[in-house]
Amino acid sequence: MSCEILRVEGLHKRYGNEEVLKGVSFSVRQGEALAIIGPSGTGKSTLLRCINGLTEPDGGRIWLENIEITNAKTDINKIRQQIGFVFQDFNLFAHLTALDNVRLGLTKVKRIPKRQATERAMAELNRVGLAEKANAYPAQLSGGQQQRVSIARALAMEPKLMLFDEPTSALDPELIGEVLQVMQDLADEGMTMVVVTHEMGFARSVCDEVIFMEKGVIVEQGPPEQIFLRPQQPRTRQFLGKISELYGGTGS
Amino acid sequence: MRGCAPPGRALVLFKGATIEKLQLVWESLPLLLHGTLVTVELTVGLLLVGLLLGVPVALGQVYGPHPLVVLMSSYERFFRAMPILVLLIFFYFGLKPPLSPFGTAVLVFGLHSSAYQSQIFRGAIQAIKQGQLLAARALGMTRLQALCYIVLPQALRLSIPGWSNEYSGVLKDTSFVFSIGVSELFRQGWQIMQRTREVFLIFITVAVIYLILTYLGTWLLELLERRLGVPGLAGQRREEHGRVL
Amino acid sequence: MNPLAPFCQTLEVGSFIRLVCDIWPRLLQGTMTTFHLTVLAIGLGLVGGLLLALGRVYGTKPIYWFSTAYVQFVRGTPVLVQLFLIYYGLPAFEIRLDSLTAAIVGLGLNSAAYQAEYFRGAIQSISRGQMLAARAVGMTNAQAIRYVILPQALRIVIPPWSNELIYTLKYSSVAFIIGAPELMSTGQIIASRNFRYFEVFLIVAFIYLICVLVISKLLDLLEQRLKIPGLEMR
Numbered sequence A: 001m002s003c004e005i006l007r008v009e010g011l012h013k014r015y016g017n018e019e020v021l022k023g024v025s026f027s028v029r030q031g032e033a034l035a036i037i038g039p040s041g042t043g044k045s046t047l048l049r050c051i052n053g054l055t056e057p058d059g060g061r062i063w064l065e066n067i068e069i070t071n072a073k074t075d076i077n078k079i080r081q082q083i084g085f086v087f088q089d090f091n092l093f094a095h096l097t098a099l100d101n102v103r104l105g106l107t108k109v110k111r112i113p114k115r116q117a118t119e120r121a122m123a124e125l126n127r128v129g130l131a132e133k134a135n136a137y138p139a140q141l142s143g144g145q146q147q148r149v150s151i152a153r154a155l156a157m158e159p160k161l162m163l164f165d166e167p168t169s170a171l172d173p174e175l176i177g178e179v180l181q182v183m184q185d186l187a188d189e190g191m192t193m194v195v196v197t198h199e200m201g202f203a204r205s206v207c208d209e210v211i212f213m214e215k216g217v218i219v220e221q222g223p224p225e226q227i228f229l230r231p232q233q234p235r236t237r238q239f240l241g242k243i244s245e246l247y248g249g250t251g252s
Numbered sequence B: 001m002r003g004c005a006p007p008g009r010a011l012v013l014f015k016g017a018t019i020e021k022l023q024l025v026w027e028s029l030p031l032l033l034h035g036t037l038v039t040v041e042l043t044v045g046l047l048l049v050g051l052l053l054g055v056p057v058a059l060g061q062v063y064g065p066h067p068l069v070v071l072m073s074s075y076e077r078f079f080r081a082m083p084i085l086v087l088l089i090f091f092y093f094g095l096k097p098p099l100s101p102f103g104t105a106v107l108v109f110g111l112h113s114s115a116y117q118s119q120i121f122r123g124a125i126q127a128i129k130q131g132q133l134l135a136a137r138a139l140g141m142t143r144l145q146a147l148c149y150i151v152l153p154q155a156l157r158l159s160i161p162g163w164s165n166e167y168s169g170v171l172k173d174t175s176f177v178f179s180i181g182v183s184e185l186f187r188q189g190w191q192i193m194q195r196t197r198e199v200f201l202i203f204i205t206v207a208v209i210y211l212i213l214t215y216l217g218t219w220l221l222e223l224l225e226r227r228l229g230v231p232g233l234a235g236q237r238r239e240e241h242g243r244v245l
Numbered sequence C: 001m002n003p004l005a006p007f008c009q010t011l012e013v014g015s016f017i018r019l020v021c022d023i024w025p026r027l028l029q030g031t032m033t034t035f036h037l038t039v040l041a042i043g044l045g046l047v048g049g050l051l052l053a054l055g056r057v058y059g060t061k062p063i064y065w066f067s068t069a070y071v072q073f074v075r076g077t078p079v080l081v082q083l084f085l086i087y088y089g090l091p092a093f094e095i096r097l098d099s100l101t102a103a104i105v106g107l108g109l110n111s112a113a114y115q116a117e118y119f120r121g122a123i124q125s126i127s128r129g130q131m132l133a134a135r136a137v138g139m140t141n142a143q144a145i146r147y148v149i150l151p152q153a154l155r156i157v158i159p160p161w162s163n164e165l166i167y168t169l170k171y172s173s174v175a176f177i178i179g180a181p182e183l184m185s186t187g188q189i190i191a192s193r194n195f196r197y198f199e200v201f202l203i204v205a206f207i208y209l210i211c212v213l214v215i216s217k218l219l220d221l222l223e224q225r226l227k228i229p230g231l232e233m234r
Helices: A044-051 A076-081 A098-109 A114-127 A143-156 A173-188 A200-206 A224-229 A234-247 B018-063 B066-081 B084-095 B101-127 B130-138 B143-180 B185-196 B199-228 C013-058 C061-076 C079-093 C099-125 C128-136 C141-156 C158-178 C183-194 C197-226
Strands: A004-015 A018-029 A033-037 A059-064 A083-086 A161-165 A193-196 A209-214 A217-222
Touching: A004 A044, A018 A044, A018 A059, A018 A209, A018 A217, A033 A044, A033 A200, A044 A161, A044 A193, A076 A083, A076 A098, A083 A143, A083 B130, A098 A114, A098 A143, A098 B143, A114 A143, A143 A173, A173 A193, A173 A200, A200 A224, A209 A224, A209 A234, A217 A224, A217 A234, A224 A234, B018 B066, B018 B101, B018 B143, B018 B185, B018 B199, B066 B101, B066 C197, B084 B101, B084 B143, B084 C158, B084 C183, B084 C197, B101 B143, B130 B143, B143 B185, B143 B199, B143 C079, B143 C158, B185 B199, B185 C079, B199 C061, B199 C079, C013 C061, C013 C099, C013 C141, C013 C158, C013 C183, C013 C197, C061 C099, C079 C099, C079 C158, C099 C141, C099 C158, C128 C141, C141 C158, C158 C183, C158 C197, C183 C197
Parallel strands: A033 A193, A033 A209, A083 A161, A161 A193
Antiparallel strands: A004 A018, A004 A059, A209 A217
């Protein structure tokens, strides 16, 4: 039994009158890949943003290993260095080349000497298969390439945990595969990751655990075989049924 | 008003042969070029003062707490509503600052320009996508780091076309400082005109120098923009030499 | 010595109120002249700007070159140079204008160049399809411009044009340099007699501020009323 990297307990978040998270609890073990699925607007992205402090929760607690993220005394910038975050719309820094995008966090946040940082950044770009695009600006890259650079940017910080917020939702269908491949390689290498996704095939074949969320609560949690083949909750069955109706099958 | 008496008698356009006129222009050039230098110094100085004040005003308006936003917005509105000549005379003759006329001019024009520059810069900051800041924070950057490494480099680039406008605007406005006795291009021209009574000859020469300065400056800024340019990150080109309001 | 001392003018309330009572009729007169000057200059600029814009968009080669050269020259040189050319330069051609007329003509000709660019932008932003459609129903070129292009262009141009109006109002203060009796020079004359520059120009600045803010507000309202959905400057 490997140790717990992330623990979330009773997370609440409300925007105005709408409660988007109504007491969410789960944990992620070292080396585990967790998928969070569910209809749009059910607080999945909010949940991810709470984990690295981009959104402040109204209630509940979050731990990264044994440090409580939600404690006001915790230096959130220290925590964020240990958590990689991949956005739906990439958010590559528009004025920097791919290399500089990956290198910036190393030189400015981790204060690693430039030469070392360059080496590490190049290694990460190589890992996502984009070493030859090191000097390209974001606008010169395809969506899939931009997302791979943004994964490299997060990986360069050597995070303990990677958070993916619908990483393929903004991509043209033919570009989704290259990004999912990089993520699968990461999972195979044993990276701990939490992935909010609509890619059921990915959730089913790559992830170790799946959470189905709706209306701010976890409806069902279990290994992919359970969720996709023998869902316990009627809502889960209904949701997956609708997906397979729309896309013709829940797996790839 | 100091140094601004209307000429006593009618001024003559044609007085002597063409060759003499060319000679007059030639002889006036050293003085005019000296004035040109003062005009350039004044323009660069006031743009820098405006930049130094304008950037914090814009940052205050975008990121500051509510009272600061109100304060900075009022500052901007006030200076933009005020004719620059009124400000100049008020500061120079009314407040009598312990500064040279040149220093006063740089200060007053700088204050005025800072209001316009803050508007340009504010627009640029607001044109930056929210995700850029989020991504920076997600890497573990502090607010200040995100500002220095992400927001400012992008916003400054986006501001260049606006500045180009501001440059050509203030360059022309610097001619107003002749009213407080700074010997810049316009005043030099005016003094030569008083001596020689060659209104058209001198003022057309002065106008041509201003034209050259306008086009040279905007060309240099365009060069700078291209030099610093990044694909996919271009400022909105507003109307060239237009008035910024 | 306190370096800020020169800035710390004392404003004695009683004497300030007496000053206001004393000079307000003259300042009001000056303000009226400022409005007079602004309205005539912007009107002259409107006519001139429209002609220049049409010249630049639809004109023949010589007209195009003339309008372009005019616009570029005026926009590349200070209004003060233009004002001096008119006031001190024209007498050489036996054209003598009094200072107020010279200011109106100078500011108007200056504004024309700027307005021309707003109009040109507006005309060019109206799709070619509008012109083609007008010609297709049998209109002449001039009719198409008159009945189809201009009515749309004029609406699009309202926001930049109201900026130009405010701008001209503020820049009418340069007329004081040639002594036109508007608000700024009225203030200057009063202050140079009583040496109370600080107080007099405080009042003058206040009047300009109020005028500019009130007129901008009115123009905003006008803009809202004249808005046609889908017809905005891109």
